[in-house]
Amino acid sequence: KAGVTQTPRYLIKTRGQQVTLSCSPISGHRSVSWYQQTPGQGLQFLFEYFSETQRNKGNFPGRFSGRQFSNSRSEMNVSTLELGDSALYLCASSVSRPDTQYFGPGTRLTVL
Amino acid sequence: KNEVEQSPQNLTAQEGEFITINCSYSVGISALHWLQQHPGGGIVSLFMLSSGKKKHGRLIATINIQEKHSSLHITASHPRDSAVYICAGMRDDKIIFGKGTRLHILP
Numbered sequence: 001k002a003g004v005t006q007t008p009r010y011l012i013k014t015r016g017q018q019v020t021l022s023c024s025p026i027s028g029h030r031s032v033s034w035y036q037q038t039p040g041q042g043l044q045f046l047f048e049y050f051s052e053t054q055r056n057k058g059n060f061p062g063r064f065s066g067r068q069f070s071n072s073r074s075e076m077n078v079s080t081l082e083l084g085d086s087a088l089y090l091c092a093s094s095v096s097r098p099d100t101q102y103f104g105p106g107t108r109l110t111v112l
Numbered sequence: 113k114n115e116v117e118q119s120p121q122n123l124t125a126q127e128g129e130f131i132t133i134n135c136s137y138s139v140g141i142s143a144l145h146w147l148q149q150h151p152g153g154g155i156v157s158l159f160m161l162s163s164g165k166k167k168h169g170r171l172i173a174t175i176n177i178q179e180k181h182s183s184l185h186i187t188a189s190h191p192r193d194s195a196v197y198i199c200a201g202m203r204d205d206k207i208i209f210g211k212g213t214r215l216h217i218l219p
Contacts, residue, residue: 033207037153043198043209056206088153098143098202103155 004104025093135199
């Protein structure tokens with residue numbers, strides 16, 4: 001089975017722009033979670049989607065949003081980018097919730 | 113104070129040594145994950161446990177719900193075990209991460 005894939009792997013944007021990141025879960029997995037990892041804060045939970053519904057949201061501003069499609073693929077969007085949004089964004093999928101999560105390689109976003 | 117605390121933050125050991133990484137949490141959790149992150153960012157889920165003990169190869173994870181404590185042990189450590197190990201508690205369907213333990217095994 002193919003693992004979790006994330007695109008793009010690297011991205012450079014400037015302040016004020018918006019960005020969309022994509023995550024394709026393992027086939028058969030219905031839950032997708034998104035995380036932000038920075039050197040200062042470590043890993044932080046962004047949100048979780050299950051069967052196209054957002055089930056949980058972490059403590060992030062409304063500029064961070066996401067969605068899940070009927071094929072379980074998920075996208076997250078960050079609008080009005082700030083320098084502090086520079087981070088590794090990871091998604092993870094699982095069969096159901098709660099369950100062992102399988103992580104993608106991440107998208108490294110740099111905001112200039 | 114973080115809800116999930118790990119110790120030590122950094123650990124350097126010789127190949128072959130027995131390694132223990134500790135994780136304490138101050139909130140109620142339904143399950144605890146141990147994750148391994150290699151340089152470059154890739155994260156692998158090692159264990160998810162809610163009670164007792166699990167073993168996979170040279171890795172052993174234990175959890176004591178009453179004491180709110182979990183340990184990850186590595187037997188016969190090897191340089192390829194060098195990575196950051198992160199524990200994460202599941203609470204109300206959210207995951208709370210520890211800051212990680214950076215492990216360096218010297219050949």
